[in-house]
Amino acid sequence: MASSTPPHYSLTAWKPYQNHPYPQRNHRQNPNHHHQHNNRRHRNNPKLAAAHKFALAKPPLPSPHNSGNAASATAAAAATAAATANDTEDPTFPSLPALNAPKSDLGPEFSGRRSTRFVSKMHPGRHKTNVGARRTSVADEALQHALRYGKDERGLQNVLLTFEPKLCGFGDYTFLLREFGNRSDHLKVVRCFEFAVRRVRRKNEQGKLASVTISILGKLKKVGLARSVFDTALREGYGNNVRAYSALISAYGHSGKSREAIKVFQTMKNSGLKPNLVTFNALIDAYGKGGVELDKVLQILDEMLKNGIQPDRITYNSLLAVCSRGGYLEAAKHWFDEMVYKGIDQDDVTYNTYIDALCKCGQLDSAIEIMSQMPAKNMVPNLVTHSTMVAGYAKAGRSDEALSIFNNMRFLGFKLDTISYNTLLKIHLELGDFQEVVDICKEMDDRGVPKDAGTYNALLAGYGKQKKYDGMTRVYKEMNAAQVCPNLLTYTTLIDLYSKAGLYREAMDAFKELKQAGLELDVVLYSALINALCKNASVDSAVSLLHEMTRVGISPNVVTYNSIIDALGRYMTAEADFGGSRPSCPMFIEDLTENKTADAKEDSRIMKYFGQLASERVGPSKKDSRGRQEILCILGVFKKMHELEIKPNVVTFSAILNACSRCNSFEDAAMLLEELCMFDNQVYGVAHGLLMGYREAMWVQALSLFDEVRHMDPETAPAFYNALTDMLWHFGQRRGAQLVVLEGKRRRVWDNVWSDSCLDLHLMSSGAARAMVHAWLLNIRSIVYEGRELPKLLSILTGWGKHSKVVGDGALRRAIEGLLTGLGAPFQLAKCNIGRFVSTGSVVATWLRESGTLKVLVLEDDRSHPTSGGIHKIPDLQTLAL
DNA sequence: GCCCAGTTCC
Numbered sequence: 071m072a073s074s075t076p077p078h079y080s081l082t083a084w085k086p087y088q089n090h091p092y093p094q095r096n097h098r099q100n101p102n103h104h105h106q107h108n109n110r111r112h113r114n115n116p117k118l119a120a121a122h123k124f125a126l127a128k129p130p131l132p133s134p135h136n137s138g139n140a141a142s143a144t145a146a147a148a149a150t151a152a153a154t155a156n157d158t159e160d161p162t163f164p165s166l167p168a169l170n171a172p173k174s175d176l177g178p179e180f181s182g183r184r185s186t187r188f189v190s191k192m193h194p195g196r197h198k199t200n201v202g203a204r205r206t207s208v209a210d211e212a213l214q215h216a217l218r219y220g221k222d223e224r225g226l227q228n229v230l231l232t233f234e235p236k237l238c239g240f241g242d243y244t245f246l247l248r249e250f251g252n253r254s255d256h257l258k259v260v261r262c263f264e265f266a267v268r269r270v271r272r273k274n275e276q277g278k279l280a281s282v283t284i285s286i287l288g289k290l291k292k293v294g295l296a297r298s299v300f301d302t303a304l305r306e307g308y309g310n311n312v313r314a315y316s317a318l319i320s321a322y323g324h325s326g327k328s329r330e331a332i333k334v335f336q337t338m339k340n341s342g343l344k345p346n347l348v349t350f351n352a353l354i355d356a357y358g359k360g361g362v363e364l365d366k367v368l369q370i371l372d373e374m375l376k377n378g379i380q381p382d383r384i385t386y387n388s389l390l391a392v393c394s395r396g397g398y399l400e401a402a403k404h405w406f407d408e409m410v411y412k413g414i415d416q417d418d419v420t421y422n423t424y425i426d427a428l429c430k431c432g433q434l435d436s437a438i439e440i441m442s443q444m445p446a447k448n449m450v451p452n453l454v455t456h457s458t459m460v461a462g463y464a465k466a467g468r469s470d471e472a473l474s475i476f477n478n479m480r481f482l483g484f485k486l487d488t489i490s491y492n493t494l495l496k497i498h499l500e501l502g503d504f505q506e507v508v509d510i511c512k513e514m515d516d517r518g519v520p521k522d523a524g525t526y527n528a529l530l531a532g533y534g535k536q537k538k539y540d541g542m543t544r545v546y547k548e549m550n551a552a553q554v555c556p557n558l559l560t561y562t563t564l565i566d567l568y569s570k571a572g573l574y575r576e577a578m579d580a581f582k583e584l585k586q587a588g589l590e591l592d593v594v595l596y597s598a599l600i601n602a603l604c605k606n607a608s609v610d611s612a613v614s615l616l617h618e619m620t621r622v623g624i625s626p627n628v629v630t631y632n633s634i635i636d637a638l639g640r641y642m643t644a645e646a647d648f649g650g651s652r653p654s655c656p657m658f659i660e661d662l663t664e665n666k667t668a669d670a671k672e673d674s675r676i677m678k679y680f681g682q683l684a685s686e687r688v689g690p691s692k693k694d695s696r697g698r699q700e701i702l703c704i705l706g707v708f709k710k711m712h713e714l715e716i717k718p719n720v721v722t723f724s725a726i727l728n729a730c731s732r733c734n735s736f737e738d739a740a741m742l743l744e745e746l747c748m749f750d751n752q753v754y755g756v757a758h759g760l761l762m763g764y765r766e767a768m769w770v771q772a773l774s775l776f777d778e779v780r781h782m783d784p785e786t787a788p789a790f791y792n793a794l795t796d797m798l799w800h801f802g803q804r805r806g807a808q809l810v811v812l813e814g815k816r817r818r819v820w821d822n823v824w825s826d827s828c829l830d831l832h833l834m835s836s837g838a839a840r841a842m843v844h845a846w847l848l849n850i851r852s853i854v855y856e857g858r859e860l861p862k863l864l865s866i867l868t869g870w871g872k873h874s875k876v877v878g879d880g881a882l883r884r885a886i887e888g889l890l891t892g893l894g895a896p897f898q899l900a901k902c903n904i905g906r907f908v909s910t911g912s913v914v915a916t917w918l919r920e921s922g923t924l925k926v927l928v929l930e931d932d933r934s935h936p937t938s939g940g941i942h943k944i945p946d947l948q949t950l951a952l
Numbered sequence: 953g954c955c956c957a958g959t960t961c962c
Contacts, residue, residue, distance in 0.1 A: 356955095425957090452957095460959095524959050
C-alpha cells in the first residue's frame with residue numbers, strides 16, 4: 071500500500087542510487103544541512119550529486135491551485151470502491167520478509183520480461199484538438215474539400231490552389247496540417263506543408279509551419295519524413311531554431327530511436343542553439359520511449375539543471391513514463407512524491423503514468439490506492455486510468471478482476487475507445503473465449519469504434535498462440551479488407567507465429583510484404599527470426615543473423631541473446647549445423663562486431679533462411695549428452711552480453727540452468743555456474759551453492775533471490791522455478807530440488823498445486839513435478855498417520871505437460887509414470903484421461919503404512935555440506951508444505 | 953510553434 075511506504079526509499083531495486091539513500095521527507099526541515107552532506111558524499115560522482123541536487127531542490131510555496139477537472143467525484147468514488155473490492159489479496163500468500171536476507175543487488179531488469187521494443191503510438195484523441203485554432207471558416211471548407219477530392223496528390227493540389235486566395239496564412243495551414251495528422255494522412259501533411267511554406271511570407275511563420283509539421287509527422291511515426299522536412303527547413307534557412315530541433319527530437323522519440331534523438335540534441339548544441347525546457351522534456355521522453363537505462367536519463371537531468379532549467383510537470387510526467395517503461399519503481403515513487411514536495415501540480419497524466427508504473431511492477435494494491443487519491447485532488451479516474459488498471463490485472467494473470475473493472479467502466483458510462491477494447495480483446499483471446507472475441511468485435515463495429523492495427527495485431531497474436539492458424543489468416547484478410555495498414559508489429563507477429571508453427575511459406579510471404587511496405591526491420595523482428603532459426607534449424611544460421619543485424623546497425627538485446635543461449639543449451643550438438651568444421655564457439659560469437667564491411671544483402675539472406683526452413687523441414691537433431699564445448703559456448707555468449715552491456719535477466723538464468731540440466735557432466739555444469747558467479751554472484755551463487763550442496767548456508771540468499779522473482783509475469787516465475795529445480799534434480803540434489811519447488815508452491819507460483827485429493831502438476835517441469843510428487847505423498851502420509859481419512863479418490867494430473875502438444879502425452883506424464891512405478895505407488899492411468907493417474911484413498915493409505923514406503927519417499931541430496939549449528943535454519947518439509 | 957498517460961510484439 072502506498073500509505074505504508076516508508077519515509078525513506080528502499081534501494082534494493084535501483085542501482086544508480088544503490089548506496090545513496092534519498093533524503094527522508096522530514097529532512098526538508100533542514101535542507102541546507104543535507105545539501106552539504108550530500109554534496110560532500112557525492113563529490114566524486116557528479117551524476118549522483120546531480121541527482122541529489124535535484125532531489126533536494128528548495129521546497130516551494132504551497133501550490134494555490136490544482137489542475138485537473140472537477141467532474142463528478144461520486145463516479146470516481148464508485149469506480150474506486152468497485153475496483154478496491156476486486157483487489158483482495160489472497161491471505162494465504164503472506165509476504166516474505168526473509169529474516170536477515172541480504173538486500174538484493176538485482177536491478178529491475180532481472181525479473182523483467184518487459185517489452186524491449188518501446189515505440190510510442192499515435193493517439194488521435196490526444197492530438198491538439200484544433201477546436202480553438204485560429205483559423206478562418208474557409209479553412210474548414212478547405213478541409214472538407216481536401217478530404218473529399220484530395221485523394222491523390224493532384225487532387226489535393228487542386229483543392230489547395232482553389233482555396234489559396236482565401237486561406238489566411240499560417241493559422242489556416244496549421245489547422246489543415248493538424249487535421250490531416252489527426253486522420254493519420256502523412257502524405258497530405260507533407261504536401262500541405264510544401265504548399266504552405268511557399269505561401270507564408272515571414273521566415274518566422276515558415277519556421278512555425280516546419281516545427282508543427284515535424285511534430286505531426288513524428289507522432290505519426292514518420293520520422294524519415296519529419297527529418298526531410300527538418301533538413302529542408304534547415305537548408306532553406308528557417309529551421310535553425312530550438313522549436314524545430316525539439317520537434318525532431320520528439321519525432322525520433324516517437325519512433326523509439328533515442329540514439330538518433332541524442333544525436334540531434336548534440337547537433338543542436340553544436341550549432342549554437344541553447345536547449346530549453348521543452349527540448350529537455352522531449353529528450354527525456356525520447357529516452358523513455360527508447361527504453362534506455364535510468365542513468366542516461368539522470369545525466370540529461372543533470373545537464374538540464376546545470377543549465378539552470380527547472381523541471382516542470384511535463385518533465386516529471388516524462389520521468390514517470392521512463393519508470394513505467396523500465397520498471398524503475400523506486401524512482402517512480404520518488405519522483406511522484408517529489409512533485410508534491412516541490413509544489414508541482416500533478417495532473418491526470420501524472421496519476422495515470424504513475425499508476426501504470428505501479429501496475430507494470432505488479433503493485434496493484436498500490437495502484438488502486440493511488441487511484442483512490444485522485445478525487446481529493448479534484449481528478450476523476452478517467453478512461454486511461456481504468457484501462458491501465460484493466461491491463462495491470464490482466465498482466466498479473468488476474469483476468470477475472472480485469473474483466474470486472476472493465477464491466478465497471480461500462481457501468482460508469484465511459485465511452486470505450488479502441489485501446490480499451492484492444493485490452494479487453496487480449497484478455498478474452500488469452501482465455502480462449504473466441505465467441506466472446508467475435509461478440510466484442512461486433513460491438514466495436516456497432517458502436518463505431520474503429521479497429522486499428524493494435525486490434526488486429528492482438529487478434530492475430532491471440533489466434534496464433536492458440537494455434538488457430540486459419541483464424542490468423544482470416545483476421546489478416548479482414549485487416550486488409552478494412553484497409554487498416556499493417557505495421558511492423560503485424561508482420562513480426564505473423565512471421566513469429568507462422569515460423570513457430572513451421573509454416574515457413576506463410577512466414578516468408580509476410581516478410582516479403584513487410585519489405586514491399588517499405589518497413590525497416592527492428593530488434594524485435596530480428597529476434598523473432600533468430601528465435602525461429604534457433605528453434606527450427608541451426609544456431610549457426612541464427613548466429614549469422616545476429617552478425618547481420620549488428621552490421622546493419624540494430625543492436626541485439628537480452629531477448630535476442632536469450633534465444634541463442636537457449637538454443638545452445640538445447641541443440642548445440644547437432645553436427646550438421648556446422649558442416650563438420652565447427653569453429654570454437656566463444657570465438658564464433660566473439661567476431662560479432664567485426665565483419666562490418668560485407669555487403670548488405672540481409673534481405674536475400676533472410677529469404678534464403680526461410681527457403682531452407684521451408685524445404686528441409688527438419689528439426690534440429692537432438693542428442694542427450696552435452697559436453698564441455700557447449701558449456702564454453704554459453705560462457706562465451708554470456709561474456710559477450712557483458713561486453714555489450716546487455717543485462718541478463720531471469721530468462722537468461724533459466725536458459726542457462728536448463729542447459730545445465732541437459733549436461734551430463736556435473737563438473738562442467740558446476741564450472742559454468744562458478745564462472746558466472748563472477749558476473750552475478752547473487753543469482754549464480756545461489757544456483758552454484760545449491761548444486762554443490764551448501765544448502766543451509768545458501769538458503770537465506772536463495773530466499774532473497776526468490777523475493778526478486780515474486781513480481782514476475784505469471785509465466786516467467788514458473789519457468790524459473792522449473793529450471794532451478796530441474797537442474798538440481800538432474801544432478802541428484804533432490805532434497806534441494808524439493809525445497810525449491812515447495813518454496814515456489816508456497817509463493818503460489820503454480821495455481822492450486824495440491825489438495826488432499828488432487829495433485830496438479832501441469833505447467834511443471836519433470837524435475838519439479840517429481841520433487842512435488844514426493845512432497846505430496848509425504849503430506850498425504852502425514853494425514854494417514856494423524857488418523858484422518860483420505861478422500862475416496864486421489865488423482866495426480868499431468869495435464870498436457872509444458873511442451874507437449876498432445877493432451878496427456880507429454881514427457882511429464884512419462885516421467886511421472888516412471889517415478890510412481892519406481893516408488894511402487896499404487897496409481898494407475900485413468901481410463902478416460904491419459905494425463906491423469908488415479909487411486910483410491912484406502913489403497914494409498916495401505917501402501918503408505920508399509921514399512922519401506924517412508925524411506926523411498928524421503929529425498930536426499932547426493933552432495934551435502936551441512937553447516938554445523940548453522941544460524942540459518944531451513945524450515946522443515948512439513949512446515950513448507952502445509 | 954516544439955514536450956507528457958492506457959492496447960498489440962521477441
